[in-house]
Amino acid sequence: VADHGPYTGGSTAEALVLADRVVDIAAGVCRSAGATGAELQTMVGTGEESLTRFAASAIHQNVTEAVQSVRLTVTVDGRAASAGGTQVDDDDLRRLATAALGAAKLTPPDPQWPGLAPPAPLAAAAPTDPAPCSADERADAVRAFVDAAGSLETAGFCSSSAVVRAYRNSAGQRIAAALSSATIDGIARAPLGARFADGSGRASGTRIRDLDAAAAGARAARTATAAAREAADVEPGSWPVVLQPGAVGDVLGLLSFYGYSGRTATEGRSFVRLGEPQLDPAVTLVCDPLDPRLPAVPFDEEGTPARSFDLVRAGVSSGFAYDRRGARVSGATSTGSALASSFFAGGVASSLRLEPGTATLDELVASIERGLLVTDFWYTRVLDPRTLVLTGLTRNGLFVIEDGAVVRPAPNVRFTQSYAEALAPGAVRGIGSDAVLMLDAPFGILAPSISLEAWRITGNSAG
Amino acid sequence: MTITADATLPGALGSFGYDDEGTPAHPVDIVRDGTWVGVLSGRDSAAAAGLRRSSGCVRADGYARLPMVRMTNVGLLPGESSLEEMIAATDDGIYMDTNRSWSIDDRRLNFQFGCEVGWEIKNGKRTRMVRNPTYTGIGPRFWGSLDMLGGPDEWVFWGTPNCGKGQPMQVGHTGHPAVPGRFRNVRVGVRG
Numbered sequence: 001v002a003d004h005g006p007y008t009g010g011s012t013a014e015a016l017v018l019a020d021r022v023v024d025i026a027a028g029v030c031r032s033a034g035a036t037g038a039e040l041q042t043m044v045g046t047g048e049e050s051l052t053r054f055a056a057s058a059i060h061q062n063v064t065e066a067v068q069s070v071r072l073t074v075t076v077d078g079r080a081a082s083a084g085g086t087q088v089d090d091d092d093l094r095r096l097a098t099a100a101l102g103a104a105k106l107t108p109p110d111p112q113w114p115g116l117a118p119p120a121p122l123a124a125a126a127p128t129d130p131a132p133c134s135a136d137e138r139a140d141a142v143r144a145f146v147d148a149a150g151s152l153e154t155a156g157f158c159s160s161s162a163v164v165r166a167y168r169n170s171a172g173q174r175i176a177a178a179l180s181s182a183t184i185d186g187i188a189r190a191p192l193g194a195r196f197a198d199g200s201g202r203a204s205g206t207r208i209r210d211l212d213a214a215a216a217g218a219r220a221a222r223t224a225t226a227a228a229r230e231a232a233d234v235e236p237g238s239w240p241v242v243l244q245p246g247a248v249g250d251v252l253g254l255l256s257f258y259g260y261s262g263r264t265a266t267e268g269r270s271f272v273r274l275g276e277p278q279l280d281p282a283v284t285l286v287c288d289p290l291d292p293r294l295p296a297v298p299f300d301e302e303g304t305p306a307r308s309f310d311l312v313r314a315g316v317s318s319g320f321a322y323d324r325r326g327a328r329v330s331g332a333t334s335t336g337s338a339l340a341s342s343f344f345a346g347g348v349a350s351s352l353r354l355e356p357g358t359a360t361l362d363e364l365v366a367s368i369e370r371g372l373l374v375t376d377f378w379y380t381r382v383l384d385p386r387t388l389v390l391t392g393l394t395r396n397g398l399f400v401i402e403d404g405a406v407v408r409p410a411p412n413v414r415f416t417q418s419y420a421e422a423l424a425p426g427a428v429r430g431i432g433s434d435a436v437l438m439l440d441a442p443f444g445i446l447a448p449s450i451s452l453e454a455w456r457i458t459g460n461s462a463g
Numbered sequence: 464m465t466i467t468a469d470a471t472l473p474g475a476l477g478s479f480g481y482d483d484e485g486t487p488a489h490p491v492d493i494v495r496d497g498t499w500v501g502v503l504s505g506r507d508s509a510a511a512a513g514l515r516r517s518s519g520c521v522r523a524d525g526y527a528r529l530p531m532v533r534m535t536n537v538g539l540l541p542g543e544s545s546l547e548e549m550i551a552a553t554d555d556g557i558y559m560d561t562n563r564s565w566s567i568d569d570r571r572l573n574f575q576f577g578c579e580v581g582w583e584i585k586n587g588k589r590t591r592m593v594r595n596p597t598y599t600g601i602g603p604r605f606w607g608s609l610d611m612l613g614g615p616d617e618w619v620f621w622g623t624p625n626c627g628k629g630q631p632m633q634v635g636h637t638g639h640p641a642v643p644g645r646f647r648n649v650r651v652g653v654r655g
């Protein structure tokens with residue numbers, strides 16, 4: 001695997017200069033058009049995104065993309081429109097501003113337009129230099145994963161990202177930061193008759209050198225080997241479960257998106273009632289973009305500095321995530337949770353940490369008389385947002401627990417379960433100390449294993 | 464039942480003139496009269512599978528992405544019945560309308576769908592509305608239970624504009640032409 005050369009993604013200082021130029025040029029375009037009161041904001045990003053994929057234990061794809069993006073939002077008398085592009089010559093930026101202004105004039109005014117974020121410093125010093133990762137480093141991580149799986153076939157990917165982002169608006173807010181992350185994520189496959197049994201392993205962090213790719217590969221191989229036995233289906237019904245971090249990350253991300261977004265509450269789609277003990281006292285869920293283990297830009301898409309806040313404190317629903325408009329509608333303050341996609345409009349807490357407990361995975365398993373040990377969830381989809389009932393399947397290793405020990409693997413099952421009910425008061429048997437970072441845009445989630453009283457299995461390989 | 468992959472359907476979401484390898488769009492049988500007969504393919508995968516030609520399904524969602532096999536318009540051809548006849552011929556069933564959630568296992572066997580709305584059918588008549596209707600099962604068994612299909616005048620080119628595949632993720636338009644169908648002994652109403 002040849003290296004593609006040195007990082008050329010630019011610095012935070014250069015990104016700020018570009019953001020200044022975007023706003024200056026847009027201001028000129030608006031002045032010329034008579035839109036003197038236009039409010040302008042831009043987010044620019046430069047850097048590189050890289051991906052090395054492997055299958056049949058060999059690298060088959062290695063790509064690096066130099067990324068450069070500009071998003072400009074023009075608001076005139078509450079009429080807002082955005083335009084985005086990848087080209088940054090002055091003429092390109094004039095065209096971008098003309099397009100955004102033209103679209104804004106055609107947009108109905110928003111009576112809840114909250115105005116631009118005022119100047120405010122970042123809550124903590126942010127990294128100014130990205131940590132680029134070479135193709136060789138990614139290949140080394142893949143080799144470590146593959147070697148650790150021994151004779152088992154492996155597949156997966158190693159990705160890395162090194163970007164700088166800068167925000168500037170016409171109200172004077174001007175901030176920038178660098179963001180770096182890397183992930184190794186894969187499976188090992190052990191033969192099981194005419195098919196295979198899979199096990200997964202993953203690690204993420206801000207720098208590739210901090211990832212233990214060999215441990216991830218070894219974990220995948222251990223799980224696959226343990227799962228490679230013909231075994232009977234698990235019967236549908238309510239089962240105690242130990243969910244490992246991969247599955248817990250799914251629960252937390254969907255809990256945040258469907259439950260603790262201010263917009264879902266405003267629109268009557270959330271189960272959350274602030275101040276009420278809706279979840280088990282063992283559950284404390286924090287949105288913490290300032291946690292150095294969670295790769296996150298320390299400001300949001302509207303230029304609001306990120307801050308830490310509780311979604312759940314000791315089981316009590318404590319806070320919603322807001323962007324500026326969502327906060328205004330709810331009479332609250334933005335939590336710095338605006339994301340780029342309109343899919344997340346209203347604000348979503350995307351840097352999540354479930355406070356860990358003290359138990360090891362073995363201890364969580366040992367406390368269960370008869371239950372299931374789940375590695376990952378797959379294809380989870382909401383059936384009823386207001387009760388947070390989802391359906392999905394297990395993947396990459398499902399095991400039966402009897403008398404406190406894992407006794408056999410089982411074919412994957414389908415569940416239909418309210419995530420809120422699964423975490424309700426009295427429903428959490430224990431939380432592990434084994435927090436794992438999972439990156440799945442836009443989420444960064446630190447999730448430990450958890451043990452739950454009940455999880456509703458509604459289907460198996462027989463139907 | 465017959466399922467085709469046909470990128471030539473006028474106005475359907477998965478239609479185009481040529482795929483991203485230059486293969487002209489053309490209809491391909493996937494299931495013919497209930498028997499699996501074909502697959503989606505590109506030039507390389509068709510050769511590897513010993514097929515005579517690519518089925519012309521290779522697309523990328525932008526200049527910086529690798530082209531790969533995607534669904535075109537993968538859908539069900541019409542039968543000879545109608546929704547009205549199906550309801551009239553059903554003593555005890557559920558009429559499900561418009562999928563709003565979908566989940567399927569990594570072997571593409573165990574599925575569960577949620578619908579926007581449903582109605583009970585009793586003695587050949589549509590009766591009370593039901594909330595959050597779902598249906599679940601094992602794919603081949605479910606399709607094997609099909610016994611009535613709507614006719615050509617009920618053929619609608621459904622589809623989705625945001626079908627995801629690949630890494631980095633690529634978003635594609637896919638079409639799913641379909642008619643109403645009746646399926647026997649399906650598990651419905653799964654609750655959490």
